[in-house]
Every structure is written in structure tokens, then in C-alpha cells.
Amino acid sequence: QSALTQPASVSGSPGQSITISCTGTSSDVGGYDYVSWYQQHPGKAPKLMIYEVRNRPSGVSNRFSGSKSGNTASLTISGLQAEDEADYYCSSFTSSYTRYVFGTGTKVTVL
Amino acid sequence: QVQLVESGGGVVQPGRSLRLSCAASGFRFSSYGMHWVRQAPGKGLEWVAVTSSDGSDKYYADSVKGRFTISRDNSKNTLYLQMNSLRPEDTAVYYCAKESTVTNAFDYWGQGTLVTVSS
Numbered sequence: 236q237s238a239l240t241q242p243a244s245v246s247g248s249p250g251q252s253i254t255i256s257c258t259g260t261s262s263d264v265g266g267y268d269y270v271s272w273y274q275q276h277p278g279k280a281p282k283l284m285i286y287e288v289r290n291r292p293s294g295v296s297n298r299f300s301g302s303k304s305g306n307t308a309s310l311t312i313s314g315l316q317a318e319d320e321a322d323y324y325c326s327s328f329t330s331s332y333t334r335y336v337f338g339t340g341t342k343v344t345v346l
Numbered sequence: 347q348v349q350l351v352e353s354g355g356g357v358v359q360p361g362r363s364l365r366l367s368c369a370a371s372g373f374r375f376s377s378y379g380m381h382w383v384r385q386a387p388g389k390g391l392e393w394v395a396v397t398s399s400d401g402s403d404k405y406y407a408d409s410v411k412g413r414f415t416i417s418r419d420n421s422k423n424t425l426y427l428q429m430n431s432l433r434p435e436d437t438a439v440y441y442c443a444k445e446s447t448v449t450n451a452f453d454y455w456g457q458g459t460l461v462t463v464s465s
Contacts, residue, residue, distance in 0.1 A: 236408065238390070271451035273391070280441060280458060281391065286451035324391050328450045334405040335381070340390035
């Protein structure tokens with residue numbers, strides 16, 4: 236099972252919107268609505284930001300939103316803030332016998 | 347509140363074994379699937395293994411299959427990862443993570459424990 240493909244880095248100025256893509260196959264991203272997104276600051280554990288493609292856990296800012304089209308899921312951060320600077324990972328359930336896969340990760344930089 | 351606390355990491359020689367533990371509290375441990383996820387230094391997240399709530403179903407990443415065993419003791423609210431035949435490429439921070447039922451997402455994570463495989 237190969238990792239889902241994400242851009243290595245995305246950057247934006249404060250207040251702008253950015254979008255991170257997560258491309259898989261019909262066996263994972265395209266086949267299930269079990270795509271989730273995680274934020275990880277340096278030296279910290281990952282934090283769940285989006286589950287089931289577009290749902291936000293309680294306490295997560297509504298500046299974070301998720302979507303999916305075909306085999307590609309996306310995370311959009313609107314009104315970019317300095318605290319959003321972190322690594323972001325997507326994850327998907329997969330029909331493969333390994334069951335779960337993460338994306339390659341994207342470093343978000345706030346200019 | 348939900349707490350997951352990993353322990354058991356350290357420095358180990360290639361070919362040796364190590365067992366990680368993850369002590370859970372703040373939720374009904376026996377009702378949830380539990381995962382191990384690792385992160386090599388400076389690298390991304392890699393899913394390692396999952397066990398169902400009752401321990402009857404287990405799945406592994408290809409990279410650890412046949413060498414690692416995930417298990418749980420619901421009477422002790424503890425998750426384990428037995429790691430055998432360790433390789434330098436197994437060097438990573440190992441996180442345990444709680445699975446959110448129905449959504450297949452990892453809703454709570456521990457702080458991680460570092461495993462270094464080196465001679």
C-alpha cells in the first residue's frame with residue numbers, strides 16, 4: 236500500500252486561503268468517505284482536524300474545511316493565521332489488507 | 347479526559363526485541379479499536395497496526411508484518427506492541443492512537459515514545 240500523495244509544501248500570507256491536496260486511488264480515498272486530516276506542530280503529537288472528508292471535531296476552528304472529488308481529497312484553511320504553520324497529513328481507510336494509509340505530509344508556511 | 351501514555355521505548359541493537367505499552371484512561375477502553383502509528387526522525391507518519399476493540403481482529407503494515415504483534419489487555423486498559431527482529435529503519439517515535447468508532451479516524455493520540463535501533 237503506497238502512501239497517499241500530498242504536496243511537500245504550501246505557503247500563504249496571513250488572511251489568505253490555502254488548499255492541500257491528497258491523492259489516492261479508488262481503493263482508498265476514492266472508495267470511502269473515511270478521509271481524515273491531522274495537524275502536527277514540531278515535537279507534538281498529531282491532532283485530528285477533519286474526519287469523514289468534511290466533518291470537524293468539536294473545538295476545531297471553522298476555518299478548516301474538507302472536501303473530496305474522485306480520488307483526491309482536499310483540506311482548505313481560510314483566514315490563514317500564524318498558528319496554522321505546521322505539518323498536515325491526510326489519512327484514509329483502504330480496502331487493502333493493511334486497512335489504513337497516511338499521506339506523505341505537507342508543510343504549511345505562513346509568510 | 348482521554349489520556350494515552352506510551353512507554354517502553356529506548357535504544358536497542360538490530361535484531362533484538364522491545365515491547366511498547368500504551369496506558370489508556372478517560373474512556374471505555376474495551377469499546378474502541380486502537381492503533382500504533384510511527385514517525386521516523388524528520389519523516390512523515392506511517393500507520394503500523396490496529397487491533398479491534400476485543401482484540402480478535404488485527405492488521406499490520408507490510409513493513410512490520412511478521413515481526414511486530416499488536417495486542418491489548420482490556421482488564422488493564424493497556425495496548426501493547428511487541429517488536430521483534432528490529433531493524434535500523436524501525437527507528438521512530440511510536441504513537442498509540444484511539445480510533446473513533448464509525449468514522450475510522452484517530453481522535454486521540456499519546457505523546458509518543460522514541461525507539462532507536464542502533465548498534
